[in-house]
Amino acid sequence: MSQQRDSNGAGSAARHVEQIVKAAERTAEELRAAAEARANERIAEAERAGELRVRAADEAAADVRALAEAKAREAVEAAEAAAGEMRAEAEAAAREAVEAAEAAAGEMRAEAEAAAREALDEAEIAAQDARAEAEAAAREAQDKAAKGARELLYDARLATREVLRDGETLSGHLRELSDSLRANAERLLLDIRAAHAEMTARLDRVDPDRGGSVERLDRDVQSSSSPSSSSSPEPEIPEFIPRRPR
Secondary structure, eight states, X not given: OHHHXXXXXXXXXXXXXXXXXXXXXHHHHXXXXXXXXXXXXXXXXXXXXXXXXXXXXXXXXHHHHHHHHHHHHXXXXXXXXXXXXXXXXXXXXXXXXXHHHHHHHHHHHHHHHHXXXXXXXXXXXXXXXXXXXXXXXXXXHHHHHHHHHHHHHHHHHHHHHHHHHHHHHXXXXXXXXXXXXXXXXXXXXXXXXXXXXXXXXXXXXXXXXXXXXXXXXXXXXXXXXXXXXXXXXXXXXXXXXXXXXX
């Protein structure tokens, strides 16, 4: 009964360990998925912010270019209206304005791209940090689950050793009880034989003439109870008591 309970306890501990390990794996997977989702969201936000900055720079450059072109056209018209000599100067001024606008637009675009790259790098670093934290948390959960499993297995081994030790002790006690019963049975048999011999001797002394008939009666009883009449009349030892080797 105690061995069955200990076996059931060991099986329950093994199932509990399996449940703990599965729960730790599910938790680690959820943490990893959440970290990747957060990282993807941050990367997407950084990309959107970079696109917005680039678009704003393009729009600002277009505005500057449009303004410069408008001013250039006005200057050209004024120069044409004033004199032909001023046309060259106006065209030069227009070209300079356009080049300045293009340079400013290029600088603004470069700054926007640099800011976008910086934001993307920061998002990637944050994603890596979040992924590392999730992996560390998953490892910690797995380590805790493995430690709990080892403790449960250790307790189960201790319980099985105790069951084995109790079984060996009980077996030794039963063996000692068997030896004691065998010795008592042999002593009882010797006492019965001695009492039988003493009673037979007393009867022979009281009535010597009937001694022979009593002996014949004993032989008849022994021959009827035993299949071989030549063997010595020894009482049977019960089956549950092992015979002592001679």
